[in-house]
Amino acid sequence: xxxxxxxxxxxxxxxxxxxxxxxxxxxxxxxxxxxxxxxxxxxxxxxxxxxxxxxxxxxxxxxxxxxxxxxxxxxxxxxxxxxxx
Amino acid sequence: xxxxxxxxxxxxxxxxxxxxxxxxxxxxxxxxxxxxxxxxxxxxxxxxxxxxxxxxxxxxxxxxxxxxxxxxxxxxxxxxxxxxxxxxxxxxxxxxxxxxxxxxxxxxxxxxxxxxxxxxxxxxxxxxxxxxxxxxxxxxxxxxxxxxxxxxxxxxxxxxxxxxxxxx
Numbered sequence: 320x321x322x323x324x325x326x327x328x329x330x331x332x333x334x335x336x337x338x339x340x341x342x343x344x345x346x347x348x349x350x351x352x353x354x355x356x357x358x359x360x361x362x363x364x365x366x367x368x369x370x371x372x373x374x375x376x377x378x379x380x381x382x383x384x385x386x387x388x389x390x391x392x393x394x395x396x397x398x399x400x401x402x403x404x
Numbered sequence: 405x406x407x408x409x410x411x412x413x414x415x416x417x418x419x420x421x422x423x424x425x426x427x428x429x430x431x432x433x434x435x436x437x438x439x440x441x442x443x444x445x446x447x448x449x450x451x452x453x454x455x456x457x458x459x460x461x462x463x464x465x466x467x468x469x470x471x472x473x474x475x476x477x478x479x480x481x482x483x484x485x486x487x488x489x490x491x492x493x494x495x496x497x498x499x500x501x502x503x504x505x506x507x508x509x510x511x512x513x514x515x516x517x518x519x520x521x522x523x524x525x526x527x528x529x530x531x532x533x534x535x536x537x538x539x540x541x542x543x544x545x546x547x548x549x550x551x552x553x554x555x556x557x558x559x560x561x562x563x564x565x566x567x568x569x570x571x572x
Contacts, residue, residue, distance in 0.1 A: 336432070339432050339436065340432070342436065343432060343435060343436050343439065346436060346439045346440060346443070347439060349443060350439055350442055350443050350446070353446035353447070356446070356450065357449045357450055357453075360450055360453050361453060362548060362549070364453050364457060365511075365549065366549045366570060367552075367570030368570070369457035369460060372450075372453050372454040372456075372457035372458075373454060373457075375450050375453065375454070376447075376450040376451055376453070376454040379446055379447045379449075379450040380447050380450070380451075382443065382446075382447075383446070386439070386443035386444075387440055387443075387444075389436075389440075390436050390437060390440040393432075393433060393436045394433065
């Protein structure tokens with residue numbers, strides 16, 4: 320019974336690791352998009368085009384919120400896959 | 405059974421009871437946290453640009469006589485300061501009756517550009533950025549933005565700077 324429980328835990332941990340890896344990769348992609356967005360907005364601002372600042376900030380805010388949601392998901396997956404702690 | 409396994413394990417494992425898998429797990433979570441904070445930083449940067457854009461007031465340009473027509477030969481240049489003292493600009497006489505003027509500050513890293521008569525372009529000596537003398541657009545090099553142009557008006561024999569495009 321103890322062995323079954325242990326192997327179940329390991330399986331759960333592996334699944335958790337895979338999920339965390341996938342979410343981290345998504346966060347990296349969103350971060351790269353945000354870096355590009357910031358550089359493009361800054362470039363436009365320095366060129367005297369201020370009209371891009373508001374859409375840039377809104378999109379960046381949405382991406383940041385998505386990152387936080389995904390980080391919350393990482394935390395919950397991490398917590399769930401460690402039933403013994 | 406557990407006790408038997410425990411007996412076989414070396415003493416150091418008991419004293420440093422750190423699971424390698426758990427360590428990796430925490431590190432991944434920390435990486436996700438670090439990336440999320442980076443995302444927050446990017447958002448803060450965008451908010452900063454937005455704030456600067458809202459606080460930016462339309463600049464008021466004054467009319468300033470900068471040269472007299474015929475003062476410089478065709479292909480010659482004159483340096484002047486506009487719209488404020490210390491803001492160096494360059495005027496080029498490209499034809500008998502055509503004058504163009506730009507900010508002398510390279511849009512890459514603010515080195516002073518100069519006019520190359522042989523190549524008929526404005527050149528930045530720092531990183532070989534070249535600008536068109538006709539409209540200030542980038543011809544080559546690291547700059548991505550054109551040189552701000554000084555709009556000139558001719559009033560009799562006087563060449564007057566009116567404003568800059570885009571506003572700087």
